[in-house]
Each structure stands twice: as structure tokens, then as C-alpha cells.
Amino acid sequence: MFHNLSRRDFIKNMALTTGALGYWSLSGCNPGTSSPASFNMCGFAAPGLDRVRVGVIGLGMRGPGAVERLSKMQDVDIVGLCDIRPEGVHTAQEILKKHGRAPAREFTAGPDDWQNLCQMELDLVYIVTPWQWHVPMAVGAMKNGKHAAVEVPAALDLDGCWELVETSESTRKHCVMLENCCYDFFELQTLNMVRQGVFGELTHAEGAYIHSLVDYMQPEGDKEIYQGNWRIQHNLKQNGNLYPTHGLGPVAQCMDINRGNRFLHLTSMSSQQAAFTEHARQTGNLQFADLPSYRGDMNTTLIKCAKGQTVLIQHDTSTPRAYSRIHLVQGSLGMARKWPRKGICLHSDGHGWLTDERMIEVEAKYQHPLTKTIGDIARKVGGHGGMDFIMDYRLIYCLKNGLPMDQDVYDAAAWSSVVPLSIQSVADKSNSMDVPDFTRGAWSTNQPLQIVDVNPELLPVQAVVEAGEQMKDPK
Numbered sequence: 001m002f003h004n005l006s007r008r009d010f011i012k013n014m015a016l017t018t019g020a021l022g023y024w025s026l027s028g029c030n031p032g033t034s035s036p037a038s039f040n041m042c043g044f045a046a047p048g049l050d051r052v053r054v055g056v057i058g059l060g061m062r063g064p065g066a067v068e069r070l071s072k073m074q075d076v077d078i079v080g081l082c083d084i085r086p087e088g089v090h091t092a093q094e095i096l097k098k099h100g101r102a103p104a105r106e107f108t109a110g111p112d113d114w115q116n117l118c119q120m121e122l123d124l125v126y127i128v129t130p131w132q133w134h135v136p137m138a139v140g141a142m143k144n145g146k147h148a149a150v151e152v153p154a155a156l157d158l159d160g161c162w163e164l165v166e167t168s169e170s171t172r173k174h175c176v177m178l179e180n181c182c183y184d185f186f187e188l189q190t191l192n193m194v195r196q197g198v199f200g201e202l203t204h205a206e207g208a209y210i211h212s213l214v215d216y217m218q219p220e221g222d223k224e225i226y227q228g229n230w231r232i233q234h235n236l237k238q239n240g241n242l243y244p245t246h247g248l249g250p251v252a253q254c255m256d257i258n259r260g261n262r263f264l265h266l267t268s269m270s271s272q273q274a275a276f277t278e279h280a281r282q283t284g285n286l287q288f289a290d291l292p293s294y295r296g297d298m299n300t301t302l303i304k305c306a307k308g309q310t311v312l313i314q315h316d317t318s319t320p321r322a323y324s325r326i327h328l329v330q331g332s333l334g335m336a337r338k339w340p341r342k343g344i345c346l347h348s349d350g351h352g353w354l355t356d357e358r359m360i361e362v363e364a365k366y367q368h369p370l371t372k373t374i375g376d377i378a379r380k381v382g383g384h385g386g387m388d389f390i391m392d393y394r395l396i397y398c399l400k401n402g403l404p405m406d407q408d409v410y411d412a413a414a415w416s417s418v419v420p421l422s423i424q425s426v427a428d429k430s431n432s433m434d435v436p437d438f439t440r441g442a443w444s445t446n447q448p449l450q451i452v453d454v455n456p457e458l459l460p461v462q463a464v465v466e467a468g469e470q471m472k473d474p475k
């Protein structure tokens with residue numbers, strides 16, 4: 001696809017191959033800023049369901065893993081599968097077959113066939129497509145009376161964030177962003193420690209997505225890794241934090257964002273780019289060398305919260321450095337940090353890192369109930385070490401039992417809004433950008449996310465997970 005293209009042709013080609021990018025500019029002005037909320041979705045519980053019927057859109061690198069995980073839950077039926085590439089649907093049908101499930105109806109008739117899936121009789125549309133499709137697909141699902149679960153980030157611009165909020169409120173359908181990192185074991189433990197006051201009054205947090213994806217974004221010759229190479233297209237067009245929610249979600253929950261606290265404003269700065277083109281030169285993949293429009297390698301964004309805290313979020317998918325989401329939370333009585341090495345400091349223990357023995361004691365004392373209850377099975381099923389399964393299990397558990405969602409549409413909007421606001425700030429000499437109050441004032445009375453648990457008898461896990469069956473982690 002990029003073979004023998006000049007740099008100019010290459011960039012032009014990027015624009016032409018992104019059919020859906022038009023959705024960005026087609027979404028209207030911010031509808032929600034001036035109008036009051038029609039309904040508060042925070043704490044909203046939809047009626048419970050005997051079985052949860054699911055349609056999955058997007059079966060590339062990540063989607064089949066969701067089909068695998070959902071197939072292990074007894075009261076889930078995957079009834080629709082959609083992808084513009086029939087081979088993805090075929091892979092997913094094979095997964096259903098392996099689990100003794102009935103084949104799902106297929107939707108492979110082009111980029112708008114997902115709209116027909118949304119019209120099926122089902123309860124949840126699970127969206128695992130490239131970023132530019134998230135808003136139209138989630139809105140389409142809700143307008144057709146279905147709950148939407150959408151991959152990260154939920155939206156790329158503020159109009160899209162508001163459209164999700166307005167649609168969820170007016171249809172009273174859940175719009176859950178699939179922020180799996182909120183369900184990782186240490187992140188859940190941290191949240192439990194915060195809720196129990198172990199760190200005192202929170203003052204600061206840090207999160208990141210530092211993960212070298214250069215090999216994925218620089219396919220050789222005509223190859224595609226991401227479908228249509230969508231990820232590099234975004235990276236060529238926008239300079240900011242394009243993927244903030246893995247680092248932000250878990251610390252936003254600790255800080256009660258949209259539930260007693262909120263993001264007020266942010267400032268953002270990007271470095272120059274060097275690692276992305278250096279990698280291209282080193283590998284001889286010269287179509288990616290010397291791309292002046294590629295965003296800066298490292299973006300750093302600093303967010304101010306209504307209760308005073310600061311949150312630092314970084315994004316770097318080019319530099320050859322070890323994976324990190326940082327995950328640092330600190331308060332008046334101590335702090336926890338996950339990367340580069342797990343550590344906790346507590347006022348009660350002095351100022352240094354806790355010893356390995358104390359870390360084990362603290363983990364035993366503050367392990368989150370969710371990981372106590374389903375952590376073992378989650379580790380066996382896998383998906384980023386188990387957090388993907390905990391996320392999906394909790395999603396289906398809440399839908400089935402008529403419970404409020406852990407992540408609601410305001411979380412999806414506020415966490416995703418860092419994408420456009422960081423881009424605007426970078427373009428404006430790091431000037432401060434206001435973060436909209438997507439709850440329209442309800443944040444001050446919304447209740448914080450509780451320390452939740454599940455009863456596995458209410459959603460049995462069907463398949464015995466065999467040793468060696470653990471799923472491969474996608475990027």
C-alpha cells in the first residue's frame with residue numbers, strides 16, 4: 001500500500017484511505033454545553049437481563065479476545081459479529097464453535113453494515129474498531145435501544161464526547177468505555193487503599209501510556225498490521241496525547257472524578273519527534289523516515305482537579321523504552337506507584353519504600369474484593385494478565401443483575417476529552433484548556449465508585465480453563 005510512494009503521496013494516501021475520518025468533521029457543535037442534563041446516568045441501573053445478547057463490531061487484533069472472554073460466561077450469547085474483513089468474523093465464529101456456542105449472524109457487507117447489527121434483537125453492542133468509528137457506532141447502538149461498550153478512547157473530539165453524553169442520557173442506555181486498566185490487580189488494590197484512607201488526602205497522581213508501537217505502526221511495504229494502518233494516520237495528523245485513558249482511568253477513579261471531584265483545566269506539551277523516524281532509518285523502512293508531521297515522541301499533560309489535585313499523564317509510543325503506565329497515587333499519608341517497579345511508602349512505616357515482606361502484608365490486607373473473588377479465573381483466562389476478563393465479567397454482571405456501571409458515559413467523555421484538549425493546548429503554546437463538565441454540575445453530588453464485588457453464582461463461568469489456554473495479549 002505504501003510501496004514506492006513519495007513522502008507527499010504517502011501522507012496524501014493516508015488521508016484518502018480513512019473513509020471514516022469524515023465523521024470527525026461531521027459531528028455538530030457541542031450540544032451539551034448550554035443545555036441542562038436530560039437525565040443523570042451516574043448511578044443509573046437499567047433493568048436486569050436473564051441472558052445478555054451481544055453483538056461485536058471489529059474483529060482485528062483485539063476483538064477476537066473479547067469473543068473468547070465473553071464465550072466463557074454462561075449467560076452471554078454472542079448473536080452478531082461484524083467486520084469489514086470477513087476473515088475476522090470467521091476467526092470469531094471458530095471461537096464460538098470451540099466453546100460449543102451457536103454461530104452468530106454475520107455482518108461483512110461494508111463499512112456501514114454495523115448499522116444492521118445494531119438493529120438486531122440484542123442487548124449490548126461491543127465496539128472494538130479503530131478510534132474514528134467509536135462515536136458513530138456507540139451512538140448508533142444506543143439510538144437503536146442497545147447498551148454500548150466501546151474501546152478506548154471513546155471519542156476523539158469534544159463534539160464526540162458530548163454526543164455520547166447526550167445520547168446516553170436521552171436513550172437511558174449505558175455507554176461504557178472499555179478501560180481495562182481500571183481492573184488490573186494493583187490498580188484495584190490502590191483504589192481500595194485510597195477508599196480506606198491509607199494514603200490520606202490525595203494530592204497528586206501520575207499515569208501514562210509508554211509503549212513502543214513502532215513496529216506496529218511501521219509495516220513493511222504493502223503490509224497492514226492495524227487495518228488500513230489507522231493508528232499511524234492519527235499520529236500523523238495530531239500532536240497531543242492520543243491515548244490517555246489507560247493511565248488516566250485508574251487514577252481518575254481514585255480521585256472521584258465526576259463523582260465529588262472533576263477535571264478543571266489542563267496544559268500540555270510535546271517533545272520533538274526523533275525516535276519514530278530513527279526506527280524507520282534503522283530498519284530501512286524508509287517510507288516512514290523523515291516525516292515532519294509525525295507528532296512529538298513524548299507528550300506530557302498536566303490536569304488540575306476541582307479538589308486541588310494535579311494529575312500528570314504521558315504518552316509515548318515511539319521511544320525504545322520499557323512499558324509503563326506509571327500509576328502513581330500520592331496523598332498526605334503516603335503513596336503507591338506501579339512502574340517501573342511496584343512500591344508503596346507509608347507515613348506509618350517511615351519515608352522509604354516498604355520492604356518486600358511489608359508489601360506482601362499490605363497486599364493481603366488491601367487486596368480488592370473483585371480480585372479475591374474472580375482473580376484466579378481471570379488470570380487463567382488471561383487478556384493482559386486477567387484484567388480484560390475482570391472488566392468484561394463486571395460489565396456483563398452489572399447488565400445481567402441490573403446494577404449501575406463502574407464506568408459511565410461521563411467517565412468516557414472526561415477521560416477521552418484529554419485527546420482533543422491536549423492537542424489544542426500543544427498547538428497553542430501549552431496554554432490552559434478548560435475541561436468541560438460533562439455532568440453539568442451533577443459531579444458535586446454524584447456518589448464515588450464503591451469497592452464493588454461479584455457473586456460468581458449470579459454469572460457462572462462456563463468453560464474449564466485449561467492450562468496453556470491463556471489468551472495472547474494484544475497490543
Ligand SMILES: NC(=O)c1ccc[n+]([C@@H]2O[C@H](COP(=O)([O-])OP(=O)(O)OC[C@H]3O[C@@H](n4cnc5c(N)ncnc54)[C@H](O)[C@@H]3O)[C@@H](O)[C@H]2O)c1
Pocket residue numbers: 057058059060061062063082083084085088110111112113114128129130131133151152153178179180225226227228384474475
Ligand atoms: N484496551 C486495550 O488494552 C486495547 C488493546 C488494543 C486495542 N485496543 C483498542 O481496540 C480497538 C481496535 O484495535 P485493534 O488493535 O484491534 O485494531 P485492528 O486494526 O487490528 O482491528 C480493528 C478491526 O475493526 C475493523 N473495522 C474497521 N472499520 C470497520 C467498520 N466500519 N465496520 C466493521 N469493522 C470495521 C477492521 O477491519 C479490523 O478488523 C482500538 O480502539 C484500540 O484502541 C484496546
